[in-house]
Amino acid sequence: MARPASRGVPRARRTLLLFFALVVALFALVALTGFTGEDDGDSVWKPRLGLDLQGGTRITLQAEASSGKVTSDKLAQARDIIDQRVNATGVSEAEVTTQGGNQVIIEVPGESRGGIVDEVGRTAQLRFRLLWGSANGGGTAPDDPEAAQKLIDDADWGSLSLEQMIAAETQGLTTLPDELSDAVAALQAQAAAFNCSEAGLGEVDDVASEPLVTCDPKTGEVMLLSPTIIEGNQIKSADAVVPQGTFEWVVSLALRGDGTKVFDTVTEALYAQELAGSQQTSRFAIVLDGEVLSAPTTNAHFTNGKSQISGGFTSDTAKALANQLRYGALPLTFKVNGVSVEGPSLAGTQLEAGIFAGLIGLVLVLVYCLFYYRGLGLVVIGSLLVAGLTTYAAVLLLGKGMGFTLTLPGIAGLIVAIGITADSFIVMFERIRDEVREGKSLQLAVESGWQRARSTIVAADAVSFMAAVILFIFAIGVVRGFAFALGLTTLIDVVVVFLFTKPLVTLLARTRFFGQGHPLSGFDAKHLGIGQRKVTEVGRVTGGRAR
Amino acid sequence: MSKLSTFGHDLYEGHVSFDFVGRRKLWYSISAVVMLLAVVGVLVRGFSFGIEFEGGVEFTAQVETNDSATVDALIKAVGDAGVPEAGDPIASTSGDDAVRIQTAALDQDQASTIEKALGDAGATEVSQNLIGPSWGEQVAKKALTGLLVFLVVVVLFIWAYFREWRMSAAGIVALAHDLVITAGVYAWSGFEVTPATVTGLLTILGYSLYDTVVVFDKVRENTRGVLRSKTRTYVEQANLAVNQTLVRSINTSITALLPVAALLFVGVFVLGTGPLKDLALALFVGMAVGTYSSIFIATPLAAQLKGREPSVKAHTAKVLELRTREVVEAPAAPRPARPITTSGASRRTQPSRTPRSRRGKGRS
Secondary structure (H helix, E strand, O other): OOOHHHHHHHHHHHHHHHHHHHHHHHHHHHHHHHHHOOOOOOOOOOOOEOHHHHOEEEEEEEEOHHHOOOOHHHHHHHHHHHHHHHHHOOOOOOEEEEEOOOEEEEEEEOOOOOOHHHHHHOOOOEEEEEEEEEEOOOOOOOOOHHHHHHHHHHOOHHHOOHHHHHHHHHOOHHHOOHHHHHHHHHHHHHHHHOOOOHHHHHOOOOOOOOOEEEEEOOOOEEEEEEEEEEEHHHEEEEEEEOOOOOOOEEEEEEEOHHHHHHHHHHHHHHHHHHHOOOOHHHEEEEEEOOEEEEOOEOOOOOOOOEEEEEEEEOHHHHHHHHHHHHHOOOOOOEEEEEEEEEOHHHHHHHHHHHHHHHHHHHHHHHHHHHHHHOHHHHHHHHHHHHHHHHHHHHHHHHHHHHOOOEOHHHHHHHHHHHHHHHHHHHHHHHHHHHHHHOOOOHHHHHHHHHHHHHHHHHHHHHHHHHHHHHHHHHOOOOHHHHHHHHHHHHHHHHHHHHHHHHHHHHHHOOOHHHHOOOOOOOOOHHHHOOOOOOOOOOOOOOOOOOO | OHHHHHHHHHHHHOOOOOOOOOOHHHHHHHHHHHHHHHHHHHHHOOOEEOHHHHOEEEEEEEOOOOOHHHHHHHHHHHHOOOOHHHOOOEEEEEOOOEEEEEEOOOOHHHHHHHHHHHHHOOOOEEEEEEEOOOHHHHHHHHHHHHHHHHHHHHHHHHHHHHOOHHHHHHHHHHHHHHHHHHHHHHHHHOOEEOHHHHHHHHHHHHHHHHHHHHHHHHHHHHHOOHHHOOOOOHHHHHHHHHHHOHHHHHHHHHHHHHHHHHHHHHHHHOOOOOHHHHHHHHHHHHHHHHHHHHHHHHHHHHHHHHHOOHHHHHHHHHHHHHHHHHHHHOOOOOOOOOOOOOOHHHHHHHHHHHHHHHHHHHHO
16 A cells, blocks of 8 residues: 555544544533433433424513613623512523523423513512511411401501501501501411412512511511512612721612601611610511512611611622612613414424425435435435534534524524535535546545635635624524524534545545446546546546446 | 536536626626616515514414314404404414414503414414514614624635635625625515514525635636736636536535425425525525526626736736737637646556456456
């Protein structure tokens, strides 16, 4: 084997081996994620399907320009808060993502949940309430919770003065007017039975004018709270700071208008309790969307509406609380831009149609390649097959790793990619044929043709990839799935051409079938139009006859 | 078959040659007329925008059989649902077991009412798609930004890769050509324009250039050192490149169009209206036009621009002058000779190969 071209053979074998090792490694990785990832009932070998393929609800919320400049920070905050709210409604598998710089997307697979749009999109309510009592919760529910709730709803809480409410905290609930005693008992029963979980909190109905039973999910403390004393819109500012001379993070809070006056009165009374040594009766609660954010004790009398909340904050928790206080939760107001509910059978039809289209497309391309390229068509089939396998593994991995879901446009992208992937094989084959026409022997032509095809393929794929990336960046909605699939397959195309198709052709050029230019190989002299010589020979008219 | 099989070879050798570059005026005029028609179509007829651009609700009701009686029943159900805003719904069948019904914009509660009414009227499953009025506009706005960014990036890329601004310019002109004609097809045919259509259009950008880059690469290869040649002009070499890549262009276009055709087929006949059809249609039209433009527009234009460069102009004149002198001596224009290359290396392979091929013959 002293021929120069044969030097490429061991290398081609090595490259092929490397490629197969890569594919095996990819699949091993997928299998591995099956063991480490949490078991969500789905097989790791099944790609994550988008809502349009498995059915579900998709809600698009768009930040209103009127709510101030939409920054990515604010949008991310809004996303987190909406995520919490969606989860609080008892929908566990929902995914909340940001998109396009000013949108938040809520996706709920499986069920029809168009109704949650009302709950998640509204601006959250932040309220200050007095802490009337604490309980451990988790007890048995009262016999007739609805009747108890009606009792509470019907009671005349509006006639209570601020002083009466403060007295209820500092001197006990018995100081409340007698006509409220039944409702108070119902509230206490509610508190005793309260379940401090996401489900329990999800059922809390935060009505400003009524007392509230809820809990602090961070501590699990169940609280019976007074009607609202200060509304969230009375907050002028809230910041996470480390006051001079201290080392502890606090949240500094400034109120405005009536809030200042109320806070003056409240902290005066509560601070007196604190001084008297009664920590518990000096507390008030800040409630966000029916959930206690913080229930600090009062250790000063604040007359100018400025105060600080302290107590074991880290920089992150202080900032989070400050943000929640400042924005009343959502830093932006949203309007509903779109709600789409796909029923499972429609989704099933779309999935089938997508797979069907893919199969037709694949078969058409293969038939054409076999017709035109004969034996080389088999190379195309093999290459598309491994490209398909690699893509499949990549889709599975990306699904696990970064939550990539396969949507109908995504499948369309993969199908369109079949053609574009086959294109790069064609560019290569035609180049090799050109080289043979130039007078090179087939084995030499494979190498020199590849040298030239390589840069063409890379340049053309680079353009294709750029198009996909730009499409991905600027597209919104499910269109991104299309762009992602297109970009992914373009990359895989380059890998397959370099590591699989080229070495394969190098090796095949040494076989009798291809190397000697069998009429069905796609490299036959007649097909190439070099009738006077065999493809094994260099370009000189030898007088030999083509078969 | 034999004609088809040797076609590529004849093109390569120049035995068969289409004068793509020389007859550019013809191609330009054809394209100009088509583009003019397209622009007129866009201006006069405009686009029929999908529900995504207007806002509204689209219900997809799964039914047993979607005959006209069922459709009528569903439309009546929408009318009787007690939601006046949903009056005059547009219904279309989709596949053989689904009906799509579009209404004006509704809020979530009204949509739920209609959904329930459809269910009562015999739909086994109702999907709804509530679209805010700004949705499509946003998609279009984003797409336009994407288009501009893409154009800038591509101009820079082609310029950097080919070291030739003329190719950037020609590539962009070809791209604009494809987009205008595709838009024209949409305007004249009245196909609905949806966000999926816009996506298809953006994808065409990538594909059209893919094709153009392949042809340009060959042009660059063929014209390398052409200014030192005494027999060939730049324009001739560029034309040879288009001819040599013709089979490649045809094959890549066919393989790219086949899957898109499959998508279109399934989109139309299995799913009825929907994003798949819109996407595939835009891709199909755009890709076909894209192949045309990379052969008939991009390369002739690049060659023409290049031909205006003083050094190329001078060279062309010199070659033509040499040629007229030769004509006096030898009447026939020299047929391009097949370049014959031999290398010592390949000659050495001969002895070991010939016996093997004989052995092979003997066995079979």
